[in-house]
Amino acid sequence: MKEKLTCYIIDDEHLAQEILEEYVSKVPFLELKGTFMSPLEAASQLKEDQPDLLFLDINMPGLNGLSFIPMLNPKPMIILTTAYDQYALQAFDLEVRDYLVKPFSFERFYQGVLRLYQEQSSRQLPAQKATKPDAPEEVDYIFLKVGHRIQKLAVQDIRYVEGMKDYLRINTAHDKVMTLLSFAQLEDLLPAARFARVHRSYLVALDKIDHIEKNRIWMGNQVIPISDTYSDSFYKKLKGLA
Structure with a gap:
């Protein structure tokens, strides 16, 4: 099972950065590798670190978060963190993995990252998954x-x-x-x-x-x-x- 997901925070608001840093610190399988004020600031380091996951704001000076996504190669998993809900369909066209509308709770944050962590971990164990199917989920x-x-x-x-x-x-x-x-x-x-x-x-x-x-x-x-x-x-x- 994958031990940790490495991640970056890209957001031009200091308070939003602090909240995300606090949330990340509470999750044992997340490892924060860097916090940046804009995509341009993070771009060169991204190529070197190649984090598993980006927490990315949309409206930022210099380069919009949605415009930045197609430029990423390789492309990490992306969770958008934004105060605006009107970009959701456009975001999922870009294969964003989750869309968190500020202010979001730690519980909602944890749901999103846990799902990604479980997906990544299951891909590393295809043989075990094939022989041991998931138990049925009882949700009525x-x-x-x-x-x-x-x-x-x-x-x-x-x-x-x-x-x-x-x-x-x-x-x-x-x-x-x-x-x-x-x-x-x-x-x-x-x-x-x-x-x-x-x-x-x-x-x-x-x-x-x-x-x-x-x-x-x-x-x-x-x-x-x-x-x-x-x-x-x-x-x-x-x-x-x-």
């Missing part, structure tokens, strides 16, 4: 903020989820629920074995799929595309269910 329902109320939603009722700019539209057999969440935040709540991201704008419940044809999923009359970005992981998940 989740709670979501919908408008001015907190709504209980049965996991079994979810058919698919569609990205709608700043919102997610959760489609069930009986209703459509709009909630102000990112896909990453919703995936943290749902049992991973039962759901799969298939497109930057879609997440599906595997047991609700009727059939798949020409990289498209049929759920009744609903047709959902499977993008190249997510096709490998989606089909691997399907094989694991066979």
Whole structure:
């Protein structure tokens, strides 16, 4: 199992830096290698250290965080830390691993980094993972903020989820629920074995799929595309269910 994820903090606000440094210090599997005020300041050191993970702000002087991401080679895992939620869809087009809207709690921070740590660790143990499948996750329902109320939603009722700019539209057999969440935040709540991201704008419940044809999923009359970005992981998940 991977011992630690090395990380950088790139944020032009001193208070935001201090909060992230405190959060990182509480997590045994994170190792902070550097804190920087801008992408330009971090660029040369990035090539030398090649950290596993970047905590990256968006609005910074000199170079925007979203503009910086395509320049990274090799590209580490990236968690965006921003005061603005309107860039979520653009961020996930850039394959950002998580999107934290300030101010975020340590619990929310820990959920995100733990998921990445577990993913990285499992990739190092393919043989063990193949012979010892994960135990089923018992999650019957989740709670979501919908408008001015907190709504209980049965996991079994979810058919698919569609990205709608700043919102997610959760489609069930009986209703459509709009909630102000990112896909990453919703995936943290749902049992991973039962759901799969298939497109930057879609997440599906595997047991609700009727059939798949020409990289498209049929759920009744609903047709959902499977993008190249997510096709490998989606089909691997399907094989694991066979």
